[in-house]
Amino acid sequence: MSGSPDATGTGAETTAEETSRSTGGAAPPAAPPPRGPWWRRVLVDTRPLRQTAYRRLFVGQSVSFIGYQITAVAVPVQMYAITDSSFWVGMLGLAALVPLILFGLWGGAVADAIDRRTLLLISSAVVWGATGALVVQAVLGLNSTWLLLGLTAVQSGAFAVSGPTRSAIIPRLVPREQVASANTLNFTASNFGTVIGPLLAGLLLARWSYAVAYAVDAVLFTVALYAAVRLPHLAPTGERVSPGLRAVGQGLAFIILKPVLLMSFAVDIIAMVFAMPRALFPQVANEWYGGPGAVGWLYAAIAIGSVLAGLSSGWIGRVRRQGLALTLAVIGWGTAVAAAGLARQLWLVVVLLALAGAADLVSAVYRQTILQVYAPDEMRGRMQGVFMVVVAGGPRLGDLRAGATESWFGPTVSWVGGGLLCVVLVVLLTLAVPKLIKYDGAP
Structure with a gap:
């Protein structure tokens, strides 16, 4: 789907959805599922990378996310160096969360x-x-x-608009049957950035300075800007909306009235609130695994599992019972997290958290795909x-839950109990509202 640039330099690629409209609404032609050697199917x-516009978007997002993770490490380190206080480091999370919620909801309405x-x-x-301002300061x-x-809040608010917009674009760039594969590529690249970015941040901060770390982020982000410039125009289709409170309310009402969508959000919230153990990592690294040297492995383990799952995800796009696959993945996440909380060897807890990360990658792909195709x-x-x-918001609430229950019952009960409760609640919820597990990928 390549094309020569138009007069504005933005490219003249034909999107998948535009092809569909020009052929009377029929789905655009797509390459058949990969066949041949077993490794092509695994x-x-x-x-999706054969679609020129999507390929540019994917490369831009992948490269820029590494820089985003560098800044995500450098800002808290700089804040602690300035204040010598973990309270102010925690305030960065609050500064990011509030605009993320407000602009995430509003930005989604603007994108429509x-x-x-x-x-x-x-x-x-x-x-x-905002990244350039971090370099200057x-x-x-x-x-x-x-x-x-303030700069953290600005970055978070802008990211809350760009993230939903970028995700909403994907079904316009690839055929519908490739949406799950496109999401898998995106999540795999993001998790790769979650592993590489903090490692690069540690190297840059140890050998150079905060300014160099922020500058690297700014340089890497120019790739994402270039990808956005080269996208084709993507005007809204269907009924036009006014991006105000009414439009936001219509979006929330749409979710509430669609059990499949509501359940997909519900199981994700359960998974993150009850079975996210990362707030316990600094404590258990010292108490269970011999010191602070283990904490890096604990934080990286989930992302490592997600990357490995993404690289071996050839089967994901061929699954039709996506609702059932999502549910099983969340149950697998909770089970693996609970088992990891019982492990006292570092290598074993890393393996189990990696398994949890693999399950999380699968659930994230299907949640995103259901949302993009169903709506x-x-x-x-x-x-x-x-x-x-x-x-x-889910992982941040999970941090609060883990920290609070640890203060009452200790780290083992907080960690293991949260994972088991996640499994129980998901099973009960899906039995009570079975529409999600019956969902077969139809729009």
Whole structure:
């Protein structure tokens, strides 16, 4: 799906959805599922990368996310260096969460009202500008607590708009049967960035400075800006909406009235709130695994499992019972997390958390795919906005739950009990509302 650039330099690629409309609504032709040697059916499905516009978007997101993770490490380290206080480091989370919720919901409504390429360009430029401001404050040695909080909030708010917009674009760039594969590629790349970014951040901060770390992020993010510039125009289809509170309410009502979507969000919230043990990692690294040297492995283990699952995900796009697969993946997540809480050898807990990460990758792909395919295009922006809020807010609530229950019952009960409770609640919920496990991937 390549094309020569048009007069504005933005490219003239034909999107999958535009092809569908031009052929009377029929699905655009897609390459058949990979066949041949067994490894082609096992390894990650790369067919979506044949679509030029999606390939640019994927590369831009993959490269820029590494930089985003570098900044995600550098800002808390700088804040602690300025204040010598974990309280102020925690305030960074609050500064990021509030705009993430507000702009995630509003940004999704805007993505359903205006050209999504334009919105992605604007929000990405704001993220890039905030990163540039981080470079400047580090070079000047301002050491301002409130400036770091403010720039974190700006970055988070802009990211809350660009993230849903980028996700809502994907079904317009690839054939519907390749949406799951495209999401798998995206999540695998993001998890790879979650592993590589912090490692690079540690190297940059140890050998150079905060300014260099932020500058690397700014340079890497230019790839995402280029990808957004080269996207075709993506005007809204269907009924036009006004991006206000009414549009946000319509999106939330759409989810509430669709049991499949509501359940997909519910099981994700259960998984993150009850079975996310990361708030316990610093404590158990010292008490169970011999010291702070283990904490890096604990934080990296889930992402490592997700990356390995993504690289061996050729089967994901061929599963039709996506609701059942999502449910089983969440149950697998909770079970693996509970088992990891009983392990006292570092290698074993890393393996079990990696298994949990693999299950989380599968559940994330199917949640995203169900959301993108089940909702009509005029609702996709708002659906992705809610998805962003749940994905970002759930783990933070999970941190609060893990820390609170640890103070009452100790780390083992908090960790293991949370994983087991996740499994029990998901099973009970899906038995009470079975529409999710019956969902077969139909729009």
